[in-house]
Amino acid sequence: MTNSAVRQDVTACILCSRNCGLSVEIENNQFKKIKGDEQHHFSQGYICQKAARLQHYQQHADRLTSPLKRQADGSFTEVTWEQAIQEIADQLVHIRNTYGGTAFTSVGGGGQGNHLGAAYGRQLLYAMKSFYAYNSLAQEKTGDFWVNGRLFGSQACHTTEDVEYADYVLFIGTNPFQAHGIPNARDTLKHIKKDPNRTMVVFDPRVTETAKQADIHVQLKPGTDSYLMSAMIAIMLREELYDQAFIQQHTHGFEEVKKAFLAVPVEQYIQKADVSVELIYQIVRDFAKAKSGCVRIDLGIQHTLNTTLNGYLEKLLYLLTGNFGKQGTNNLHTMFVPILTNTDERNPKYRRTVYHKMFPISGFFPPNILPDEILKAGDQRVRAVFVDSCNPLLTYADTAAYEQAFQSLDLLVVVDVAMTETARLAHYILPAHSQFEKWEFTGFNLEFPKNGFHLRHPLFKPQGNTLPEAEIYTRLLEAMKVIPKQFPILSKIAEKDSDKTAFLAYFTVLAASFAKNKKQIPFAASIVYRTLGKTLPDDAASTALLLPLCMQYAAQHYKAVKQAGYLGNRLNLGVKLFQAILKQRSGIVLSQHEYDDVWSLIAYKDKKIRLAIPEMLIELAQLKQQAAKLSDSFPFILLAGERRSYNANQIYRDPAWRKVDAEGRLRMNPHDAADFGVETGHTLQCVSEHGNIQVVVELDEGMRQGVVSLPHGYGIRYRDGEPIGPQLNRLTSTEHCDPLSKTPYHKYVPVRLERVDA
Ligand SMILES: Nc1nc2c(c(=O)[nH]1)N[C@H]1C(S)=C(S)[C@@H](COP(=O)(O)OP(=O)(O)OC[C@H]3O[C@@H](n4cnc5c(=O)[nH]c(N)nc54)[C@H](O)[C@@H]3O)O[C@H]1N2
Ligand SMILES: Nc1nc2c(c(=O)[nH]1)N[C@H]1C(S)=C(S)[C@@H](COP(=O)(O)OP(=O)(O)OC[C@H]3O[C@@H](n4cnc5c(=O)[nH]c(N)nc54)[C@H](O)[C@@H]3O)O[C@H]1N2
Ligand code: SF4
Ligand SMILES: [Mo]
Numbered sequence: 192m193t194n195s196a197v198r199q200d201v202t203a204c205i206l207c208s209r210n211c212g213l214s215v216e217i218e219n220n221q222f223k224k225i226k227g228d229e230q231h232h233f234s235q236g237y238i239c240q241k242a243a244r245l246q247h248y249q250q251h252a253d254r255l256t257s258p259l260k261r262q263a264d265g266s267f268t269e270v271t272w273e274q275a276i277q278e279i280a281d282q283l284v285h286i287r288n289t290y291g292g293t294a295f296t297s298v299g300g301g302g303q304g305n306h307l308g309a310a311y312g313r314q315l316l317y318a319m320k321s322f323y324a325y326n327s328l329a330q331e332k333t334g335d336f337w338v339n340g341r342l343f344g345s346q347a348c349h350t351t352e353d354v355e356y357a358d359y360v361l362f363i364g365t366n367p368f369q370a371h372g373i374p375n376a377r378d379t380l381k382h383i384k385k386d387p388n389r390t391m392v393v394f395d396p397r398v399t400e401t402a403k404q405a406d407i408h409v410q411l412k413p414g415t416d417s418y419l420m421s422a423m424i425a426i427m428l429r430e431e432l433y434d435q436a437f438i439q440q441h442t443h444g445f446e447e448v449k450k451a452f453l454a455v456p457v458e459q460y461i462q463k464a465d466v467s468v469e470l471i472y473q474i475v476r477d478f479a480k481a482k483s484g485c486v487r488i489d490l491g492i493q494h495t496l497n498t499t500l501n502g503y504l505e506k507l508l509y510l511l512t513g514n515f516g517k518q519g520t521n522n523l524h525t526m527f528v529p530i531l532t533n534t535d536e537r538n539p540k541y542r543r544t545v546y547h548k549m550f551p552i553s554g555f556f557p558p559n560i561l562p563d564e565i566l567k568a569g570d571q572r573v574r575a576v577f578v579d580s581c582n583p584l585l586t587y588a589d590t591a592a593y594e595q596a597f598q599s600l601d602l603l604v605v606v607d608v609a610m611t612e613t614a615r616l617a618h619y620i621l622p623a624h625s626q627f628e629k630w631e632f633t634g635f636n637l638e639f640p641k642n643g644f645h646l647r648h649p650l651f652k653p654q655g656n657t658l659p660e661a662e663i664y665t666r667l668l669e670a671m672k673v674i675p676k677q678f679p680i681l682s683k684i685a686e687k688d689s690d691k692t693a694f695l696a697y698f699t700v701l702a703a704s705f706a707k708n709k710k711q712i713p714f715a716a717s718i719v720y721r722t723l724g725k726t727l728p729d730d731a732a733s734t735a736l737l738l739p740l741c742m743q744y745a746a747q748h749y750k751a752v753k754q755a756g757y758l759g760n761r762l763n764l765g766v767k768l769f770q771a772i773l774k775q776r777s778g779i780v781l782s783q784h785e786y787d788d789v790w791s792l793i794a795y796k797d798k799k800i801r802l803a804i805p806e807m808l809i810e811l812a813q814l815k816q817q818a819a820k821l822s823d824s825f826p827f828i829l830l831a832g833e834r835r836s837y838n839a840n841q842i843y844r845d846p847a848w849r850k851v852d853a854e855g856r857l858r859m860n861p862h863d864a865a866d867f868g869v870e871t872g873h874t875l876q877c878v879s880e881h882g883n884i885q886v887v888v889e890l891d892e893g894m895r896q897g898v899v900s901l902p903h904g905y906g907i908r909y910r911d912g913e914p915i916g917p918q919l920n921r922l923t924s925t926e927h928c929d930p931l932s933k934t935p936y937h938k939y940v941p942v943r944l945e946r947v948d949a
Contacts, residue, residue, distance in 0.1 A: 201228050201777050202647050204242040205304025205626050206839040208635040209371050210645060211238045212777055213245075220651050222246040230777040232643050237375040240850075241839050247848035248625070249651065252910050253609040255622030256655025267620065272658065272666070275619055280670035282602050283319060286575045292320035293545055294574040296561070299326055299581025303840060305626050306528060306634045308660025310716045310736055312579050312606070315664060317713035318673040322542045322551070323564075323573070328530075329555035330587060331490060334499035334932035336531060336553040338506060341804045344794030345533040346553040348523055350506070351637045352485040355379050356519035359481035361474075362393045363505060364416060364491015364938075368400035370834035372489055374638075380404045390481070392474055394419070395491060396830070397858075397900065398893030407474065413828045413898055414939045415464040417497035420504035421811060423475050425455035427511055432479035434513025441790070442510070444803030451808045460814075479512045483519025494832065494937040497814070498929035503807040510800060516789035523792040525642050525751075527744050527781055528634030533794070545571040549933060557933035558583060559925045562592035565599060575602040579660070582841040584612035585906050588923040588935045591882065606663060609844050612908060622657040624649075629659040630734050640786055641755075645778030646734060661724075661733035665717040674714050680704070681722035694738055694766045697723055701739075715739065731773065741769040744781065751782035806931070825880065825941035831919045832903035832937045833858075840904050846915050855905035855916030856889035859944075860896045864888060867946055876945040877901075882921040885947065899944070 197218045203210045212231025216224035225243050227236035258275040259267040286294050297316055301309035316324060328336075340346035354360055354373045360383060367376040383391045384404045393405040394416065402408040411419055427433055428449050438445045461468045478484045486509050492501040506521075514520040534541045536550035543550050545568040547560040561583075565573045576597065584593050597603055597616045605614040606621045614620045623629075627650045636644050668674045684700050687693065701719070705712050716736045724732030742765030745752045752764055759767040771779050790798045821828070837849040846853060857877065869875060869888050877886045877899075886901065894900065905916025922942065928935045 197223065200650055201230065202627060202650055203231075203304070203645050203778070204238060204245070205248070205302075206241050206245075206842055207303050207371050208633070208637075209234065209374070209376075210304060210633050210635060211242065212236075212645065213238065213242060215650070217650060222249060228777055231645070232778060232780050233638065234375060237378060239371065239377070240836060244843065244848045245627075247843050247845045249627055250654075251609070251845035253611075253844045254625075254654060255608060255610055255614075255620060256657065257622060258656070259620040259622075261618050272656070275621060276663075276666045276670050279602070279604055279619055280667055283575060283667075284671050286601060287319050290571075290574060292322065292542075293568075293571045295319035295321040296323035296325055296556075296564075296573050296576055297321075298558070298561070298576055298578045298583055300324070300579050301326075301633070302580045302842065303635075304633055305580055305631050306530070307631050307733060308579065308606075308623065308664075310528075311661045311664035311720070311733070312577070314668060314714050314716060315577060318668055318671055319575075323544065323556055324551070324554060325556045325558050325561050327558070327581065327586065329552065329557040329932075330559065330934055331493050333552035333555060333557065334493060334929055334934055335502040337499060337932055338502040338804065338807070340533060340535055340552075342506060342510075342800050342802070343523065344801075346535065347526065347529065347531040347533050348792065348794055349526065349531060349637065350521050351524045351639050352487045352521050353483075353519050353639075354485060354487055355382075357481075357483050357485040358388065358519060359390045359478050359484040360392070361478065361484070361486045361508065362391065362395075362401060362405070363420070363486060363488045364394065364493070364495070365487055365489035366395065366399040366401045366491075366834060367487070368404065369836060370489065373487060390477065392478075396895050396898050397891075402893075407470070409466050409470065409474070410895060411464040411466050412895065413830065414496040414936075416492045416495065417500050417504060417814060418460040419464040419466070419471065420501065420508065421452065421455050421814065422457045422460040423471060424504060424507050424511065425452045425457050426472060426475045427479060428452050429457070430476070432476060433511040437513030437515075438511065438802075441515075442800045442802045444801055447803035447808065448507070448511075451811055454812070456815075478508070483517060484512060484514045485509060485519060485521050486514075490832065491938060494935060495939045496936055497810065498934050498936070499931045500807055500810045500814075503804060507802070510802065517786050522639040522786070522789050524637050524639035525744070525748055525782060525784070525792065526634070527636055527642065527644050527740060528632070530634040544568075547933075552932060557928075558587040559928045559933045559935055561587070562589065562596040562925060565596040574600060576600055577604050577606070578613055578617075579606040582607075582611040582613050584616065585918060585920060586841060588920055588928070588937070589881065589925045590918060590920045592925055606660060608657075610911075611841070611844075621663055622655065623663065624653045624657050624659045625651070627651050628653040628657070630731055636781070640784040640788070641780055642782050642784075643778055643780045644772060646737070646772050648729065648731075648776060659733055661716070661720050665720055668714060668717055674711070674717055678718060678722050681718070682725070685723045685726045692763075694723075694769065695763060698738060698742060698766075727773070734773065737772055738765070738769045741765040741772065744768065748782050748784070751784040751788065754783040755780045821941055825878075825943050826897065827863075827942050827944060828898050829877065829879070829922065829940040829942045830898065830900040830938045831923060831940045833900045835902050838902045838904035841907065844907050844909050846907070846909055852902070853915070854887040855902045857886040857917075858889050858891040858894050858900045860894040860898070861890045861892060862896055863894075863899070864890050867944060869946070874947050876947055877917075877922065877942050878945060879922040879924075879940055879942045881924045884917050884919075884921050886917055899942070
């Protein structure tokens with residue numbers, strides 16, 4: 192990697208779950224030009240405007256360059272890696288041995304682009320005998336995962352949607368034009384819009400960029416989706432628009448569901464959403480009749496009232512119409528990197544939290560309860576927290592509660608590439624290589640029937656005295672004496688021969704070694720890293736853990752992996768996959784299934800879907816009593832966290848990356864603004880029951896009256912300056928959340944607005 196010459200390379204975008212392939216021009220260890228990579232199997236050259244700005248992630252004033260230790264006066268001093276690792280390891284061992292497994296939690300572990308490090312970080316939980324993994328998925332998607340557990344038999348069964356091929360698409364609570372989340376979103380939307388035989392319906396309180404492309408926009412009142420969707424299902428049942436043959440062949444529990452939904456007062460519920468009754472009837476009839484239909488949802492129903500119920504209703508819409516397991520419908524997909532595990536709360540082996548007695552969903556605990564588990568759980572409280580790839584001080588509900596909780600910890604360690612708001616509270620800050628300075632990947636490969644994977648190689652020389660997460664966590668485990676520093680037998684066999692069969696010999700010895708010493712299995716990532724890893728070319732040690740994943744995937748999906756073009760037998764197909772992953776720099780196709788294979792992905796033994804979920808049918812019945820009346824003190828609903836053209840979670844810190852919307856403005860209807868006598872650019876105070884922030888107004892005809900919206904991803908204190916844009920979570924509360932999954936109601940925050948001069 193010479194510095195001055197211009198060179199071409201490929202990588203992927205790290206800003207959202209699509210991880211589009213990038214073709215980049217590099218000069219002086221910097222990005223010069225960024226385009227879409229046409230060789231990438233999935234994005235095929237597509238990118239959005241945010242990716243072109245990635246130099247602002249790679250290099251900026253808040254990048255960390257050395258391990259830091261906080262001093263008594265609150266300032267930070269540079270320390271060596273040896274000192275930082277040894278001191279942290281000693282404290283962790285002390286905390287574990289004195290207080291046991293409930294005293295430690297991890298927070299985060301992989302954002303939108305970096306899941307390789309998370310595989311190493313996860314080992315620390317086992318080393319601490321802790322169960323408590325908190326992350327951002329558990330403040331948005333766990334309600335959905337819980338429903339999947341009941342419908343399909345495992346919380347690791349995850350659904351995807353074939354929007355590109357659907358004749359009739361329902362977008363409920365999502366704005367793919369800005370947020371993406373579906374393949375090549377803007378192109379996909381354009382194709383549907385242009386095709387007279389295909390229909391796009393958008394359910395959103397705002398006239399979004401997606402709504403503008405839609406055939407039908409249902410501009411419902413925020414927080415009323417559960418009423419609207421249950422009315423839609425009731426119409427489907429009353430008019431017998433459901434797919435009888437599908438239900439008969441593939442499901443259980445239909446009669447219970449039918450009975451529950453026939454009790455829904457259709458007209459009354461549609462009116463609660465304040466939309467046209469006839470229009471909803473028409474949508475249900477056309478959706479049910481369509482050759483293929485699918486439903487795509489996101490935070491608009493996951494960050495609002497009745498989160499988990501919404502997830503159930505949305506899935507019933509496609510299941511009852513038989514829009515499942517075919518082209519252009521919703522499907523299950525395979526998971527190469529097992530991000531989700533099945534931790535059904537009815538199984539007592541999954542340890543609950545001390546204070547809230549909260550159970551994990553798909554392996555994760557919800558950030559909404561963590562401040563209480565630190566502050567209120569007495570002797571068994573959480574005392575040590577490791578934060579990785581996450582900035583909870585800004586992104587989790589109730590910033591003040593997080594500040595108080597994190598300041599009270601015995602040990603807070605932050606692993607990040609940048610000096611974040613959370614890092615400023617840490618006892619130790621451990622600086623990682625950026626995602627373009629190390630081997631990386633994401634586990635967001637959620638496609639069906641063709642699924643893929645993209646291993647990214649390092650593009651740049653690492654800055655300063657940073658390390659990749661694989662090395663950081665492995666050193667920690669070694670210093671804690673959880674794993675030995677040497678594995679002579681494994682190292683020897685790994686080094687012996689690096690021809691094609693060597694991986695197999697290594698894998699066999701590894702499996703035998705784990706069979707003898709089961710206690711080492713949770714630390715497989717670091718063990719493989721230190722042994723096989725050392726023999727991989729191009730310093731790719733941290734990717735060695737992909738070998739066991741490849742072996743597992745190839746065994747599980749043998750036919751589909753072969754169908755994707757790999758030559759191999761039952762023994763070595765996984766090795767072939769691993770070799771292809773290491774070699775193909777624009778990513779690979781992992782597997783090619785048939786649509787019918789979807790049934791094999793259901794976890795229930797009889798491969799049938801359980802339509803009736805008792806907890807959800809109870810919540811459905813309770814909707815009747817639910818009163819969503821706004822108090823006079825807080826007459827507006829704030830949608831706290833919109834995706835716009837220039838926000839990308841907390842991944843960019845340097846505000847210079849934004850071409851528009853520097854202040855992260857409050858969108859409001861002009862009639863509402865007139866009541867306050869304010870115009871675009873004026874300032875208002877936004878007050879919730881919980882806190883208040885100043886906001887800059889932007890008039891937007893597309894907002895419903897009484898509804899205002901602020902963007903997610905602002906409030907960063909770049910170079911330790913004043914926060915830039917809204918610190919949204921000063922307004923939100925940890926208690927304002929779904930009763931089952933504890934995911935926050937960020938899209939339904941009651942607020943009032945005040946003139947600053949008032
Ligand atoms: N540009 C950009 N893209 C991103 C991100 C980013 O920060 N910036 N973040 C990524 C991440 S982490 C995520 S999780 C996704 C989220 O992606 P999305 O969920 O699609 O994005 P949002 O803008 O948060 O919310 C979607 C829509 O929900 C609508 N909505 C609000 N309340 C309601 C309601 O009660 N009912 C209905 N039906 N709709 C409602 C909003 O008006 C909004 O248009 O985006 C990803 N992509
Ligand atoms: N009110 C409100 N709050 C919200 C939302 C909302 O809509 N409204 N959205 C929520 C959603 S859906 C999400 S997903 C979360 C997102 O919020 P977070 O989970 O906090 O994650 P990111 O914003 O992705 O933060 C990524 C962090 O990882 C660091 N990082 C980048 N690369 C690396 C690396 O290679 N190694 C390490 N160790 N660190 C790295 C970045 O510097 C940054 O600090 O926010 C949530 N918070
Ligand atoms: S932000 Fe998302 S959609 Fe845009 S280029 Fe990056 S990965 Fe692709
Ligand atoms: Mo998210």
